[in-house]
Amino acid sequence: MINDKDSQKIVDYIQNFSRKHSLFVMAYGTGCGAIEIPATMTSRYDAERFGIRGAATPRQADVLLITGYLATKTLKRVIRVYEQMQEPKYVIGFGSCTINGGMYYDSYNTINALEQYIPVDVYINGCMPRPESVISGFIKLQELIQQGKADNGKRYRENLEWYRANQKKIIKNWKMPDYNW
Amino acid sequence: MEDLGLKIFGAILTTIMAFAVGMTYGGIVRKLTARVQNRFGPPFYQNFLDLVKLQSKKTNVAHGFMGHTAPVWIMVASITVLMFIPILNGNLWFPNLSFHGDLIFILYMMVFGSLGMALGAGQTGNPNSAIGVTRGLSMMVGFEIPFVLALVALMVQYHTTSIQDLMQIQHESGTWLIFSNPFAFLAALFASLGMFRYSPFDIVGAPAELASGPMSEFGGKYLGTMMSGGSIFAFIKLTLYVDLFLGGAGNPDHTGIWATLAGIGVLLIKTFTLYMVPVFYGWVSPRYRTEQAIRYFWGWPTALGIIGLIWAVY
C-alpha cells in the first residue's frame, strides 16, 4: 500500500520535474538586457534544450524575465503582466540594474531594487550578463523548482499589502484592477 | 456484449495512441526544427513535459461559459472525429463507427472544434483573439475549397462516401488513390499545408502580429487541453490522408496481434512522411498575409482540385 504522503511525494516529484523542464518565458523585453535573449535562445547557446521557450502572452508564461532597469512607466505594466500570469510563476531579475540600480542608481525614473515591488526568485548579475550566466540563472531556478522552493506567487499573495504599498509609492496614478485572479 | 466491451476498450486504446503519436510527432518536429536551425533542440518528449506542467498550473481566471468550455470543444471534436476514422483497415482493435456517408460527416465535424474555439476566444474579449478568429475562419474558407474538391473527386470516382469502402477498394485493387487520382491528392496536400498551420500559413496565431491569436487568453489547463486536442487532431488529419490516398494501413485478412502491430508501424511511417511536407515547407517560408494565403489556396490548389474532379468524372 502506498500511503498518502508517499503518493503526494511522487506527484510532487513529477510535477516539479515537468515544471522545471518546461519554462515558458514571457516575451517582454523590459530593458536593454533583452538584447542577450535572442542570443540565449538561438543557435550557439540554445536555451530550448533545457525546455526554455518563449510565450507570447502572460497567461501562457511561467517565467517573467526583468531584463535590466525598470522605468516607472514600465513597472506599472510589469505589475499588470505579473499579476496576469498564472501560478506557479517565477521572476528572474536580470542584470545589475534590478539588484541595486546599477549605473542608473541616481536616475529619477528607474527603480533600484526589484524585490521591493515584485518577489524575485533568482538574480543574475552583470551588465550585460552573458548568455552563459543567463542559462546558469535558469539552472539555478530549475534547482529551486525541483526543491519546491520557488514559491513566487505565494509570497506575493501573502505579502500583497506590503508590495502594494511599495508599488503605490512610485506609481502615482494607480488605475489598475485589483489582484483578484 | 463481448463485442461492445472490446469496442469500448479499442476506442480508449485508439484515443491514447492518437494522443501519444500526435504529441511525439510534435516533439520530433521541434527537435528536427532545432537541428535545421543549427541548434541542439529539446528532447523529443518535451511536449509531454510541457503538457504535464500546463495541466499542473493553477488557473484563477474566468472568461465565462464558452471561455471555459472552448478547449473541451476541441477535445470533444477531436475524439469524435477520431472515432469515425478507420485507423487500420478492418481491424477489430481499432473500431470505427464507420457508416455510409462518414466522409461528409467528417468534413463537418472537423470544423466543429474550430467553431468551439472561435466562440470561446470571442468570449475572452481580447482583441487579438477576435482578429485571430476572423483570420482562422477566413483561412478555413481558403483551404476547405481544394480539400472538399479533392474529396468530392474521390466520392465521384468510386461512387462511395465511406472511408472504409475507399480503403477496401485500394486494398483490393492494389493501387493507391494517389496514383489513380493524383490531382485530387495534390489539391488535398496543398490544403493540408493550411490545416497544419505551419509557416507560411501560421497566420492564425502569428506571434509577431497577434501575440498568440485565439489562444491569447488561454493558459495553464486550457492551453494543455488545447494542445492535446490539437495533437489528436493532427494525427486524425494524417490518418485520414493516409486512409484516403496512401492505401491506409493494416490488412483485413490478418487481424492477429503481430499483424496489428505491423499495421501500426506502416501507419506511422506513412503519416510521418506526410507530416514532413508542411513541416519542410514551414522551415523555409515566411508567413503570408491573410488575403495572400486565401489567394494561394484559390489558385493552383483549387485548379488542381477541379482537374481532379474532371479526371474522376471521365
Place this chain on the structure above:
Amino acid sequence: MTDLIKEQKLLENVTNPFKIKGRVIRNRRVEVFCDKETVSSVLLYAKTQLGYIHLAHMTCIDWIDENKFELIYTIWSPVEKVHLFVKTKIDRENPVMENIDKIWDQANTYEREMREMFGIEFPGLIGEHDFALEDWDEMPPMRKDFDTHQYAEQTYYNRPGREDAKDVRETLVERSGTEVPDFAKKYSRER
C-alpha cells in the same frame, strides 16, 4: 581654412535678410543667433529658399546662471552639405516658444519632449502631454535645479552598500583593508 566659401555665402544669405548675427564655426558648420520671434521665419526661409530641408536635431540647454533656455535648431542641406544652427535664448521663467511642427512634422516629437523635460510651452502643440514620463508632478526633470540623485534617494529603495559615484578603488580598499597600489594612485580624484 581657405575653402569656407559656401559657408560664408550661406551666412550672408541667412543673416542679411533678417539682420541677425552669426558666424562660421568651421567647415560645414554655420551658426546664427536670433530672437525668439524670428526663429520660425529664419527656419522657413532656410527650408523653402535655401534648400535646408532636413531638420537634423533640436535641443535645449538650460543656462541656469543666465536664467535662460537656449534652443538650438540644427538643419541640414542635402545639396550643400552644410549644417546651419539656429540658436535663440528664451526666458527661463514661463518659457514659451513658437511651435514649428507646421514646418517640420517631426519637430512635434522634439517639442513634446522639451515640454516635458524643460517645461517649455509650445502653443498649439498637438500630442499627449506625457511623452517619456507618466504622471510626473515634480519640476520638469531636465532643468538644472532638479536634483535627480536626491529624488531617487527619497523615492526609491536604496540597497545598502551602493554609494553615489564613489571611486571603485576606495570601495575595494575599504572592503579588503589593503592600500591603494601606487600605479593606481596616478588617477585618483584627490590629486
Place this chain on the structure above:
Amino acid sequence: MIREKETTLYLGPQHPGITGNMMIKLKVQGDTVVSATTHVGYLHRAFEKLIERRNWLNAFTLLCRFCVPEPDPMELTYARAVEELDNREVPERAKYIRVIVMELARLQSFLLWYAGQAGSGGLYTMGQWSVGDRNYVLDLFEDLTGGRIYHMYIWPGGVRRDLPDGWTDKVLKTMDYLENRQKDYNQLMFDNTVFQKRAKGVGIIPKDKAVEWGVVGPPLRGTGIKSDVRIDEPYEIYDKLDFVVPTFEGGDIWARAMVRQEEFRQSISIIRQAIEKMPKGEYYNKVPNPMKWIVPEGQAWAKTESVRGEIGFYVASNGTNKPYRVHAKGAAYTHGVTVLEKVLPGQNIADVSFIMNSLGVCPPEIER
C-alpha cells in the same frame, strides 16, 4: 465596401512583434490600420540628466547603452564631439581601428536586423542562423575590448587599447565566413518568393517627402536618395576608403532590405580595406587625468552613420570636468514616432511589426 467597426488594438508594450519596449495604439477596421499613435517612454532612464552628473569619461558607460543593438556609434559620435571641443588630434592608427570597430558593429547589427525582419515575418530559421553567426562578430569584440555587447572602447583621442596579436587575422577569417554565409541568407530570405510578396509595395515612404519627414539611413537610401554621413561629411578615414553607398528605388520594405543586403557586403569590404591599409603607430592621444579632465567651454555637434541612420550628439561644455549638456538624436527618434505614424495607416495589421523592423525602430534611442 461595408464599413466595418473600428477596433482599438494596443500593440505593446508587452507584445512579441514590437522591437524593444514601446506601444503603438492602432485603430483598425478589419485587418486595415486606420490610424496609429506611438507611445514611448517605457525605457526612459534619464541618460542626459545622469551624464550631467558624471565626468567626461565616465559618461561612456552610460553612452553605449543609449541604443542596445548598436552601442559603438554612440561612443564614436560623443568622442568626436568632445574631440572637437578639446581640439584633440586622433592618431592615424586609431582612426583605422575606429572604422573597423564601427563596421563590425554595423555587421552585428545587420545580423540582428536579419533576425528581426525575418522573425516578424514568420521565417524563424533565418533568425536562428543569423543571431548564431552574430556571436562570431561579438567574439571579435570580446577579444578586442573584453565586452560582448558594451565595449566602451572608443575614447576621446583614440581608442583604449591597441589591437591584440593576431586579431586582424581572426577578423579576416570571420569576414570570409560571413561572406560565405551571405549566400545562404540570400537563398533563404531575399530569393524567397513569399518574403518578396510580403515585402514589395508595403510600408512605402514617398521619395519627395522622405528628407522632410526626417527619414535617414537605409530607409532613405531605399527611396533612391543617396545620403550617407560617411560620404556627406566624411569622418575618420572613410574618404580614403573605396566603397559604394547603395540606393534602391521604391521606398518599400523590399527596397530597404535590398539596401541593407548590399551594405552588408560593403561593410565586409571596408573592413578588409581598413585592415590592409592600417598604419603602425600610436593609438591613443592620451587624456591627462581622466578623473579631472577639463574640456574647454563650447558647443559641438557631431554625427555618424549607424545602421539605422545618422546619429547626432550635441555636446555643450561650460569648462568644468562634467558635461553641461549632452543631447543625442538617433535615427529612431524620427523613424519610431512620426514616420511610423505616417507610414502605418492603410497597412495590414500583419505588416505593422514588419514595417517597424524595416525602419529599424529602437525605442531606447527615442526616449533615452
